Structure formats: structure tokens, C-alpha cells
Amino acid sequence: MTVSEDLGIELSRRAERIALEVAGPAAPDVDRAARFPSEAFDALRDASLLSALIPRELGGEGATVGQVADVTFELGRHCASTGLIFAMHQGQVASVVRHGRTDFFEGFLTEVAERQLLLASATTEVGVGGDVRTSVCTVERDGTGSIRLEKMAPVISYGQHADAILATARRSPESPPNDQVLVLCRPPQVTLEPTSGWDTLGFRGTCSLGFRLVAEGDESCILSDAYGDISSQTMLPVSHILWSSVWLGLATAAADKARQFVRAEARKKPGVTPPSAMRLAELIAQLQRLEELVRGSARRYDQQSDDVDSLSSMGFAIAMNSLKVSASTLVVDIVNRAMLILGMAGYREDSPHSLGRILRDAHGAAIMVNNDRINSNTAQMLLVHKDD
Amino acid sequence: MDEAIRTILAEHGHLPVDVEKLRDEDDLYQAGMTSHASVNVMLALEDEFDIEFPEPMLRKSTFESVAAIRIAISELAGA
Numbered sequence: 469m470t471v472s473e474d475l476g477i478e479l480s481r482r483a484e485r486i487a488l489e490v491a492g493p494a495a496p497d498v499d500r501a502a503r504f505p506s507e508a509f510d511a512l513r514d515a516s517l518l519s520a521l522i523p524r525e526l527g528g529e530g531a532t533v534g535q536v537a538d539v540t541f542e543l544g545r546h547c548a549s550t551g552l553i554f555a556m557h558q559g560q561v562a563s564v565v566r567h568g569r570t571d572f573f574e575g576f577l578t579e580v581a582e583r584q585l586l587l588a589s590a591t592t593e594v595g596v597g598g599d600v601r602t603s604v605c606t607v608e609r610d611g612t613g614s615i616r617l618e619k620m621a622p623v624i625s626y627g628q629h630a631d632a633i634l635a636t637a638r639r640s641p642e643s644p645p646n647d648q649v650l651v652l653c654r655p656p657q658v659t660l661e662p663t664s665g666w667d668t669l670g671f672r673g674t675c676s677l678g679f680r681l682v683a684e685g686d687e688s689c690i691l692s693d694a695y696g697d698i699s700s701q702t703m704l705p706v707s708h709i710l711w712s713s714v715w716l717g718l719a720t721a722a723a724d725k726a727r728q729f730v731r732a733e734a735r736k737k738p739g740v741t742p743p744s745a746m747r748l749a750e751l752i753a754q755l756q757r758l759e760e761l762v763r764g765s766a767r768r769y770d771q772q773s774d775d776v777d778s779l780s781s782m783g784f785a786i787a788m789n790s791l792k793v794s795a796s797t798l799v800v801d802i803v804n805r806a807m808l809i810l811g812m813a814g815y816r817e818d819s820p821h822s823l824g825r826i827l828r829d830a831h832g833a834a835i836m837v838n839n840d841r842i843n844s845n846t847a848q849m850l851l852v853h854k855d856d
Numbered sequence: 857m858d859e860a861i862r863t864i865l866a867e868h869g870h871l872p873v874d875v876e877k878l879r880d881e882d883d884l885y886q887a888g889m890t891s892h893a894s895v896n897v898m899l900a901l902e903d904e905f906d907i908e909f910p911e912p913m914l915r916k917s918t919f920e921s922v923a924a925i926r927i928a929i930s931e932l933a934g935a
Binding site: 602 | 871885892911912917
């Protein structure tokens with residue numbers, strides 16, 4: 469076994485322990501109160517998992533995206549809010565690791581590893597109609613090297629619990645809406661004033677409130693690569709892979725409950741295969757599709773991660789868009805199948821077999837960054853894309 | 857060829873600036889061309905020059921400036 473495989477197993481073990489002992493037991497209360505899963509993140513920090521993607525020479529674990537996807541899966545299986553926050557954080561870390569090749573950002577990553585900082589993102593904005601590849605707000609300069617940024621963000625997930633926020637903005641007041649940069653905003657130089665709440669069906673622990681963000685800093689806080697490149701090469705693919713890993717966790721949790729239920733049915737009448745076993749067979753086939761899709765996409769990213777040309781290609785963008793759409797559709801299908809198997813036991817909120825939270829979380833997958841938006845982007849690319 | 861490229865950019869690039877004022881090397885994305893608009897530019901270029909951009913050329917850098925587009929079309933037309 470290679471050192472790298474060892475690392476993956478070791479990280480997954482750490483995550484599984486936290487998921488079983490901390491995140492899972494807290495999940496019902498996190499969901500009910502729509503509160504940040506602070507105990508899970510204390511444990512993730514203690515286990516140094518927030519810096520998993522940071523290279524070893526900067527104090528991190530040097531893990532691959534595939535290995536972090538496995539960690540995310542373990543968390544998502546027991547508390548999907550914890551899994552999704554972890555996934556969003558790692559999408560930001562991956563972006564700084566690849567695109568922050570300055571002393572300033574290497575110093576920042578060292579600090580993320582040392583102090584286990586949690587990173588959030590502010591990409592959407594009031595007035596852009598959900599199109600994260602355009603910004604209204606802009607980096608403002610006063611001529612002394614200081615910069616200022618003011619942004620109306622309809623959503624900043626776990627904004628109030630993050631140690632730093634990466635925000636998109638136009639490069640300058642003269643720049644068109646699509647000429648965007650990514651700016652690191654850190655307390656105490658950033659203030660968040662809540663503008664809306666977060667009382668949703670699912671992923672309630674992500675605390676994705678709206679905010680008016682005001683940040684100050686200097687030129688070094690701006691990542692040198694254009695946001696379009698950061699998004700297509702890193703932030704979008706890594707996010708889609710890790711979100712899908714959360715959904716795989718949800719689907720696996722639903723399948724676990726269905727399996728237990730079918731086995732209990734079978735034990736009541738040995739020798740007779742219960743009718744629900746057929747439904748379970750169909751469910752497991754769907755789960756296998758989702759597993760292979762998510763793990764295959766993570767493998768593809770890791771194999772191509774050094775090849776910027778292939779990460780920037782239209783074929784890769786289409787594949788990463790399709791991953792998000794397929795995985796978010798499959799998770800709802802799998803949870804629905806589990807519901808039919810479990811019947812009233814799954815439908816009840818007060819039963820140990822309840823699928824309530826899992827079902828509500830699963831529906832967030834297609835909604836949070838709407839599949840229609842992603843499909844329309846893919847449709848546009850397919851007008852010129854050739855599969856050769 | 858440059859004239860045709862600029863006409864297509866003016867028609868499909870949805871640039872907030874005057875295409876005639878752009879230099880050959882100016883970054884079209886920084887000038888305001890969105891990825892959505894760039895696909896329409898690609899389609900119009902394929903139609904105008906009777907070419908097909910193969911998958912390896914379908915990336916941002918191929919269409920980032922008038923000069924880059926000219927090089928790409930010359931490569932395909934010459935092939």
C-alpha cells in the first residue's frame with residue numbers, strides 16, 4: 469500500500485469517528501434549531517481535517533480531492549449540514565491552494581492549517597439573477613494601496629461562523645460585470661450585517677443567511693488569477709465533487725435504513741423473501757450508479773489536476789456540470805425508494821427509522837445552485853462541443 | 857479575416873465597448889465578453905469560415921483576443 473492510500477484511509481477513519489460520535493448524535497438538534505454544528509467543527513479542527521487539502525510543506529495533510537471526497541461522504545452520511553459546510557470550505561481551500569501562489573496566500577494557508585480556520589464564500593449577489601460569473605460590486609481603491617469591498621450577498625453559508633470569506637467582485641469600477649476577481653476578507657476587517665434569515669426545509673445547519681458584507685484590505689488580498697479561471701479549474705469542479713459526496717452520504721444513510729428494515733422483515737418469516745427486498749434491490753442498483761459517478765468524477769479530477777488545459781476544456785466543464793445534476797437527481801430518487809420500503813416507519817418523524825431529515829436535506833441538492841441554471845449553461849456549451 | 861472576426865464580435869460578443877477600438881491583443885473576457893456570449897461567437901465563426909473548432913480548441917484561451925481567434929482560424933483553415 470502506498471503512503472497516499474494510507475493517508476486516505478487514515479483521514480476517512482478520523483472522519484468516520486467524528487461522524488459517528490459527534491456529528492451524527494448532534495444532527496437532530498442542529499436540524500431542529502437550524503444552528504451551526506459547532507461540536508462537529510470543534511472535532512474536525514482537533515483532527516486537523518480542515519487543512520486536509522493543503523500541501524504538507526504548508527502544514528496541511530496533502531490529501532487528494534478523492535480522499536477529501538471520502539471524508540465528506542462519511543460526514544454527510546451522519547449529518548448532511550456538517551458534510552455540506554465541510555465541502556464548501558474545502559472548495560475554497562482548493563481554490564487558494566491552486567490559485568494563491570504568492571507569499572501572502574502561502575502564509576495564509578499556513579495559518580489555515582495551524583489554526584484550522586474555516587473558510588466561507590460570497591459568490592452570489594443581489595442583482596445578478598443567480599449568475600455567479602457576474603458581479604455588481606467592485607474592488608474600490610483609494611490610491612494608497614488599500615482596497616474596500618461592499619457586497620449585498622443573498623446567501624453566505626455559515627458566514628457568521630467562518631474565520632475568513634472569499635468574495636467575488638469586479639476587478640475595478642471600470643470593469644464589465646464578468647471581469648471578476650476573488651478577494652480574501654478577514655475579520656476584523658470584514659463586517660457582516662444580516663439581511664435575511666435561514667428557515668428552510670433542509671441543510672438547516674448551514675445557516676446560509678443573507679448579508680451586507682463590507683471588507684477592507686490591500687492588493688495582496690486579491691487572488692492573481694481571474695475568477696473565471698479559478699471557478700472553471702477549481703472551485704466549481706471541486707465543489708460539485710464534494711457536494712455530490714455529501715449527497716452520496718445521504719443516499720447511503722437512506723439505504724442503510726432500508727436494508728435494516730428489509731432484514732427485520734425477513735427475520736419475521738424465514739424462507740419467504742419479503743416484497744420490500746425487490747425494492748431494495750432496485751434501490752441498491754441506483755446507489756451503485758451514484759457511487760460510481762461520484763468516485764469516478766473525483767478520480768478524473770485528481771488524474772487531470774496537473775493539466776490546466778484539460779481542466780479548462782469544455783468537455784470537462786460539461787462533465788462537472790452533469791455530475792451535479794445527475795447526483796442531485798439520484799439522491800432524491802434513492803431516498804424516495806427508501807421511503808416506499810420503510811413505509812410508515814420512514815414517514816413518521818418520531819420513529820428511529822424516520823427519513824424526515826434525510827428527505828428534506830436531499831431536496832436541497834437540486835435547489836441550492838439550481839439544476840435548471842446548470843443545465844442551461846451545459847445546453848449552451850453543447851451547441852459547439854464535439855465529443856471527440 | 858480580421859474584419860470578419862470583428863464584425864462577428866460586434867454582433868455576438870455583447871461587449872460593452874466598441875469592438876473597433878479594441879487592439880488585436882486585448883483580452884476579450886476582460887473587455888466584457890461572457891462565456892455565454894463566447895459560445896455564440898464560436899458558432900458564428902464556424903459558420904462564417906466554414907470550420908469546426910475541435911474539442912481541444914474549445915477553451916477560453918482560444919477566443920481570448922482577436923489575435924488568438926485569427927491564429928485558431930488560420931490553423932483550421934490551413935489544415
